[in-house]
């Protein structure tokens with residue numbers, strides 16, 4: 001790969017934040033990547049420039065009709081100081097699938113990987129070293145044509161910004177409490193639920209606020225038609241362990257195809273434990289719990305890798321999972337994925353890419 005990416009020098013670098021106060025998405029590094037699209041020219045002018053506000057016309061179509069897609073992945077610091085990415089090519093493929101669904105022009109996947117790698121390489125010193133920390137990578141595409149017509153924009157901007165982020169859990173994995181949402185829905189089959197497009201997240205906020213007010217951490221969405229089948233959690237896919245078998249909702253078209261989800265399925269199967277991808281009714285989950293067969297529930301996603309669930313509120317009924325303790329499969333999965341991401345163990349599936 002040798003794609004021509006212009007590089008502008010910066011004159012003064014920012015001070016790095018205190019690693020113990022990183023939180024999520026509060027600090028941004030010195031550089032960003034930018035590339036433009038015009039109908040006649042295609043994608044052009046890839047460049048690494050100082051991180052700074054951008055100027056957009058108020059009539060840019062992204063502000064009005066929401067053509068916006070994004071991705072989220074992380075760069076991890078190994079004990080011996082190297083920097084690893086986890087399956088970045090999968091995020092780039094998903095970005096292009098999201099673009100396609102939102103009538104946005106596809107990106108050259110090799111060029112995006114090269115841009116991402118060059119940007120992280122340039123900002124290597126921003127990859128934090130403390131336990132649980134990482135450098136979050138946010139690629140995104142927005143529609144920039146100055147026009148109020150409801151149609152696909154003719155102009156776009158693709159950018160990548162980087163943000164050092166803290167440990168999701170502090171020192172220990174913590175089970176979370178989940179509210180099964182039966183009023184609002186996230187996505188419907190044939191809609192945009194399987195695209196990582198900004199509006200999906202805006203539409204989820206009201207339910208998230210409601211769950212928080214009721215004392216729950218996150219929402220579990222049900223299907224939009226029958227409000228019966230489990231779909232996914234805010235920014236995670238969901239897994240249930242019933243009678244020693246792992247089940248997760250099938251990719252129906254309305255849920256996001258998580259990269260951690262795919263990795264978890266591959267790993268669990270490699271341990272000889274069956275994983276079924278199917279429609280799962282929330283009443284069956286309740287019944288399995290009543291029979292004492294629901295032994296673990298966990299979410300998977302880039303932010304927290306594996307998140308054990310300690311309590312579910314299913315139509316007002318409380319289900320306590322595994323006595324609010326972290327289950328064996330959740331624990332092993334968390335350990336294995338983080339060990340691979342941090343280069344501590346062999347990477348049998350060749351998931352990591354060194355920067």
Ligand SMILES: Cc1ncc(COP(=O)(O)O)c(C=O)c1O
Nearest residue numbers: 235236237256258259260301302
């Ligand atoms: C709605 C939604 N579901 C699932 C996930 C998990 O996906 P991944 O494992 O690729 O981070 C995310 C996070 O990107 C998400 O936003």
